[in-house]
Every structure is written in structure tokens, then in C-alpha cells.
Amino acid sequence: MLNGIYDYLTMRGYMGQLYELLRQDDYSKIVIAALDALTKTKVFVELVKVTKNDQRSTEFRIKGNEAYLNSNYRDAFRWYNNAILCATENSRALKLGYSNRSALLYTIKAYKACINDIDTCFNIGPSDHLLAERLTQRKNNCQRRQWIADFQVLMERDTFGGTFFNFNVERNPQIPCASLDVDIVKETDKLKAVAVRNIGVGILVALEKAYACQLDEENQYMACEYCHKFYFNLIPCDKCCEVMFCSEICKQRCNREFHNDECQIMHFMNGIGSGCRLAVRATIKMRNMCSSWSEFIEASKNIGAKRMKESSVNEIYDVNNKLSMLCFDNELHFRYGRLCNASFMTAMAIHFLLRLPSFFPEKQVERVEAIQAFAQVMVNLGVHYTKINIQNTTKYFNTEKVTREMVCNIGWFSFTGKLKHSCDANLLVLGLNNKIALIAIRPIKKGDELTISYVGHYYDYLHPRPFSLFWHNIQCDCRVCTEKWSTLQFRDQTLSTEEQSAMSSIIDSHNPQTDEILFKNICDCMIILQNAPATKEHHQLYHGFRKMISFYQNLYTDNYSIL
Structure with a gap:
């Protein structure tokens, strides 16, 4: 996508100025110039926003039925999840999506998950007599078989392996995700993590939650968008047709951190790579964690190695610190190609976020500063921060x-x-x-x-x-x-x-x-x-x-x- 845009802008004389700006440390200037060039040349394509639609849901469910009859259960699961995602609230299409998924789960002997989907069907509203009878019979069959599976799970979790990752050890107070086996030392102006004592093979030294994470598109309809749990009873986002969650708790947390904003530009997010999506949601999350745009704008002025030198160990390494992601080593080889790509993707993200009525501030001066800050943070993260x-x-x-x-x-x-x-x-x-x-x-x-x-x-x-x-x-x-x-x-x-x-x-x-x-x-x-x-x-x-x-x-x- 970007190669075609670069060729188009080069023919119109815009890329020369952008290449000059790549040598500057203020990445926001590159993004603003890219946004201006894209706007003036009318490169932006009007993307169609996909909304809930029962007819589309029915089409996906039919594809799921075809896959199910061919014993292609993985594809059937994906199609049924798509059907659930696209169905309108409390509709018959939604109920049939859950019903058909429950039949699949019964076939593979996932009895507990099957019961959960059947209960969801009944909670949506009244069912016709034949559907209700079929679901009730299926639930009764599941309940007769489920206790054996429950007993096996309880036995497995009460073992050495079942408790291995509980990480019930004393933590480093400066780095709560790490044990006391870990410390941070400074060597020639550089910080490094070292072992405080000898550590044997098989010892768990850290358990860390992601600041931001992104499902691969292959896993999009198989796992929770927020916690990434692979789960049979995924539930849909209330607004978009793209993401699913394992629980209402994950849905609420995801919406609060970034998805309420991201949800409104999913038609753009679907057209970019997972790395760019990660940068968009991490930047939105950081902004939402800040008490105001003023705090976010001020934070964006101090990024990278300079911030690391001025910050405490906790401010640098603790994921619970909202600005910990702004601390990184920004001495980078092969920077310009990556910087150019990140700048244009950031410009496109800002273009769509500007269409949201309440994302950026209303007052013009603060609005300009907010756009620059968002650009500075998102590009820096995309270019310098290493993905795991x-x-x-x-x-x-x-x-x-x-x-x-x-x-x-x-x-x-x-x-x-x-x-x-x-x-x-x-x-x-x-x-x-x-x-x-x-x-x-x-x-x-x-x-x-x-x-x-x-x-x-x-x-x-x-x-x-x-x-x-x-x-x-x-x-x-x-x-x-x-x-x-x-x-x-x-x-x-x-x-x-x-x-x-x-x-x-x-x-x-x-x-x-x-x-x-x-x-x-x-x-x-x-x-x-x-x-x-x-x-x-x-x-x-x-x-x-x-x-x-x-x-x-x-x-x-x-x-x-x-x-």
C-alpha cells in the first residue's frame, strides 16, 4: 500500500521535503508533513465501515454449517464466531449463531462450553419450541458427561505443573514483575538487568503482563482481543464486527483502555499490519491513562534514552507505570526506511481519529499540540520499541x-x-x-x-x-x-x-x-x-x-x- 503512495507523492514533488525531515529528531514534523501531503493530494480512500447486519450473520452461519458438515471444525468455529459478531443485539440471528456453535462444541465433546452457549441462547430471549427443545436435550446430554472432565481438570491443576507459573515468590519492589533474583545496574551510562545470585536452569525469574498486545489475524476469531485467551465461548464487541472477548470483564477493560476509541476506526485498523495496530492502541492507551491531554503532551516532549537517564528504575521497567513505554534506547541502525513507513501510517491513523468528535481537544491550539504529541509517541514506539x-x-x-x-x-x-x-x-x-x-x-x-x-x-x-x-x-x-x-x-x-x-x-x-x-x-x-x-x-x-x-x-x- 505504501509503495504506491510513495510513487504518487514523488511524482507530485512531496517526497523530497519529507526525506529532508527524516534527519530531524522531532518525528511529529514528519507526520504532520505526511498528513498534509496525503490530504492535499486526496490520497485517502473512503473506507466502508462494517456494521452489524443479520443477513450477513446468516451468510456466515451457512458457511459454518458447510464446514461443519465436512468435519472442518476449525473453520466452522471461525464462521460461527463471525456470525455472532455480525448479528444485531438480541436478534434471532445472534441466537442461531450461539446455537450452531453449541452444536459444534457438543460434537468435539467440549461439554462445559456447549452448556455456556446454550445458556446464552436462552438468556437472549424466547426461542421457538423446536429450537428450545433441541437446546434443552443437548444441555441435558452435556450435564451427564461433564463431571468427568471437571474432575480431570481439578486433578491436573493440583499438581507441580498446575502451580508452576503461579510465581508465588518475593518480588523486586522496583520491578514488580521480576523476582529478587533480578536487579538493574548501570554500566558505562547504560542500564542492564543482572542476576543477583546464581540461577539454575528451570527457575522462573519474571512474569510480566504486556503494556499492549495484538492478536495475529490468524487468531482474531479464536482468542480474546484483550487477554488473548483461546476460548470457546467468545462474546462479540457491542459495536464493531471485528473483535471478541472471553468475558464481560475483559470487554470492559479493553474498552476502557483503548477499544472505545479504536472501535470507531476499525475499518482503518483492518487495513494495516499488526505492528501498526499495536502502535495505535498503545498510544491510545497511554493517552487514556494520562489524566489529561496536557499531561500526555508534556510527556511526549521527553522520550527515549534522555528520559531513561532521568527516570527511576520503577519508572523505566514497571508496566504499571503509564509512561514506562517512553523509556527506550533510540540508537538505531536502518532507521530511515522504518521511520518513513511509521510516519505515513501514523498520519493515516490521525486522519481517521480526527473524524471522531471527541478524541482530540476542541480548542485549536491544544488540538494542534495534541496531534503533534500523538504523532511523536506513536512513531517513536513504532520505530524504536522492540516487539516480543x-x-x-x-x-x-x-x-x-x-x-x-x-x-x-x-x-x-x-x-x-x-x-x-x-x-x-x-x-x-x-x-x-x-x-x-x-x-x-x-x-x-x-x-x-x-x-x-x-x-x-x-x-x-x-x-x-x-x-x-x-x-x-x-x-x-x-x-x-x-x-x-x-x-x-x-x-x-x-x-x-x-x-x-x-x-x-x-x-x-x-x-x-x-x-x-x-x-x-x-x-x-x-x-x-x-x-x-x-x-x-x-x-x-x-x-x-x-x-x-x-x-x-x-x-x-x-x-x-x-x-
Whole structure:
């Protein structure tokens, strides 16, 4: 989309001025110039706003029925959710959407979720006799089968794995998401997170909620827009036809933080990438957290490394601090291309937000300052703040298989997003819906800097490595990159006698073990093999470690999906 706009503006002589402005530190000037150019050349396309419509809902429900009859249950679930999203309030179309989804849930034996949808149907209003009879019979069948599943869930959650991510430890008062194992020190004018004491493999050191996060479009009709929980009983936004929630609580929180404003420009939001959507909602959230436009405008004047030098550890790293996202290292390579793209996307967002009657201030002077502040914050976040991939686990209800989702959501985190990158990081990032956990994947010595890989562990690469590094603006020539460590190319290294003995104790053990003992044994073995990374044996250990952790992740999140 942007390439065509650039060509159009270049032919009309606007891009030269914009390129000159790219060299300035005040990004708002670039955005204002881009907005002016787009307005004068009438590049903006009038986008059609999709509203609730029962006929459209019926069309989606019919597509869901076709997928259901072909046993394509995942697609059927998506279509039924679309039908629910598009139906008008308390309409027959809405009731039929929930009814058909309940039939799907009954088929895959998700009995509790099926009952929830049936109850929703009855709460909407009176049903015709045949529909009511069918729903009542389905509910009775579910209730006879549900107690077994409930008992199994209770048993699983009362285990070591079920409580693994509860993180009931004493926290660092300056960084509430982190344990007392973590501290911040200054080195050559730079802040870094370090280990206060030796940390063993498998130790959880932080559990952080995202400041802002964004579902991948693949997960849009599968998970809650706010908390990112994969859930069978999603409910629709009251106004738009694009987002769903797992509960009224999440709906209210999402609306309060950003969606009340975002909802009115969803016709624009759907046409941009997930990274741009993330920048829009993070900036709206920050503005809403401020007590006034004046506070937001003042905050926008001090962004990046300069703000970090003047701020406390808590102001920099605590996600509950509304301005923590304005603290970041803005020394960036390859800045201009990214800056130009971010400036035009911000200009487009402002164009649509200006159409909202009460978003920006009414008084002209304050209105201009507010637009400049919004532009400055959104562009800086989009250009400089590093996105974290959030890879969740889900249990496929129709197979009982727990697996890591191949498609990652993204988020911005006040603490984790400022950690140093290492391709052979000592911390592993684990997705817990709209949170992430940081767990030691290598033994960490007292004083060592804490590191994560922004592109994932080298055994878990989801994309070609050079592309992933470039996307995160990372230049790297470490041995992981140069030697191309991966599951496709193991290092040729002979294990020592101690390492071989440790591996044998894991692989050849036939004694029944609890998951707690097995997990501890794997972690101890990974410590012994810490000097044999990227070997076939080390990968075997990592695979076992990840398999157990994935199961624990799912016990914590209770995510369910359909294969």
C-alpha cells in the first residue's frame, strides 16, 4: 500500500521535503508533513465501515454449517464466531449463531462450553419450541458427561505443573514483575538487568503482563482481543464486527483502555499490519491513562534514552507505570526506511481519529499540540520499541493434544522489551496469553546480564533467521548465526563421560517418576550439558524440557482450540 503512495507523492514533488525531515529528531514534523501531503493530494480512500447486519450473520452461519458438515471444525468455529459478531443485539440471528456453535462444541465433546452457549441462547430471549427443545436435550446430554472432565481438570491443576507459573515468590519492589533474583545496574551510562545470585536452569525469574498486545489475524476469531485467551465461548464487541472477548470483564477493560476509541476506526485498523495496530492502541492507551491531554503532551516532549537517564528504575521497567513505554534506547541502525513507513501510517491513523468528535481537544491550539504529541509517541514506539513474539500453547479439544501455536501474537513489555538480545540467551520467553514468563534455560552466574532472544530459541525458529533478525533490527555475527545452529545442523561434539552418564540417566530410566522429579532431572542434566549446545543430545534434552513446559503453560492458561 505504501509503495504506491510513495510513487504518487514523488511524482507530485512531496517526497523530497519529507526525506529532508527524516534527519530531524522531532518525528511529529514528519507526520504532520505526511498528513498534509496525503490530504492535499486526496490520497485517502473512503473506507466502508462494517456494521452489524443479520443477513450477513446468516451468510456466515451457512458457511459454518458447510464446514461443519465436512468435519472442518476449525473453520466452522471461525464462521460461527463471525456470525455472532455480525448479528444485531438480541436478534434471532445472534441466537442461531450461539446455537450452531453449541452444536459444534457438543460434537468435539467440549461439554462445559456447549452448556455456556446454550445458556446464552436462552438468556437472549424466547426461542421457538423446536429450537428450545433441541437446546434443552443437548444441555441435558452435556450435564451427564461433564463431571468427568471437571474432575480431570481439578486433578491436573493440583499438581507441580498446575502451580508452576503461579510465581508465588518475593518480588523486586522496583520491578514488580521480576523476582529478587533480578536487579538493574548501570554500566558505562547504560542500564542492564543482572542476576543477583546464581540461577539454575528451570527457575522462573519474571512474569510480566504486556503494556499492549495484538492478536495475529490468524487468531482474531479464536482468542480474546484483550487477554488473548483461546476460548470457546467468545462474546462479540457491542459495536464493531471485528473483535471478541472471553468475558464481560475483559470487554470492559479493553474498552476502557483503548477499544472505545479504536472501535470507531476499525475499518482503518483492518487495513494495516499488526505492528501498526499495536502502535495505535498503545498510544491510545497511554493517552487514556494520562489524566489529561496536557499531561500526555508534556510527556511526549521527553522520550527515549534522555528520559531513561532521568527516570527511576520503577519508572523505566514497571508496566504499571503509564509512561514506562517512553523509556527506550533510540540508537538505531536502518532507521530511515522504518521511520518513513511509521510516519505515513501514523498520519493515516490521525486522519481517521480526527473524524471522531471527541478524541482530540476542541480548542485549536491544544488540538494542534495534541496531534503533534500523538504523532511523536506513536512513531517513536513504532520505530524504536522492540516487539516480543508471544507464542502460546493450546490444547486441541478434539484430540487432547497440547501444542505450541505456530502463529505468534505480539506485544510490548516494559521490562522484557528492554533486555539485551542474545541468540544463545540465558532466558527463554514463554507465552501466557497476554503475559510472558522468563525462565532460565542455561545456568546463570551472579552478576551475569540477563538476555533473551527476540527471534526465539535457535531450536524453535519459526522464520528464516536473517529475516527475523532484520525485522527486529538486530545485527548479529555470533556463533549461533555464523555456524547456523538449528535442528537441521547439529554441532559435531563428543560428550564427556559425565555428560554421557547424565544423558543415560534421563533416556534409560525406567523408574516411574512424578513430573516434578522428571523436570528437575532434565534441568540438572541441562546444567551438566551447558558446554555442549546445539548437539543432538542437548536438543533431546531441550525437547523434553519444552514438552513439559508447554504442558505447564496450558495448565496455567487453560487455552483450548480446535484442530
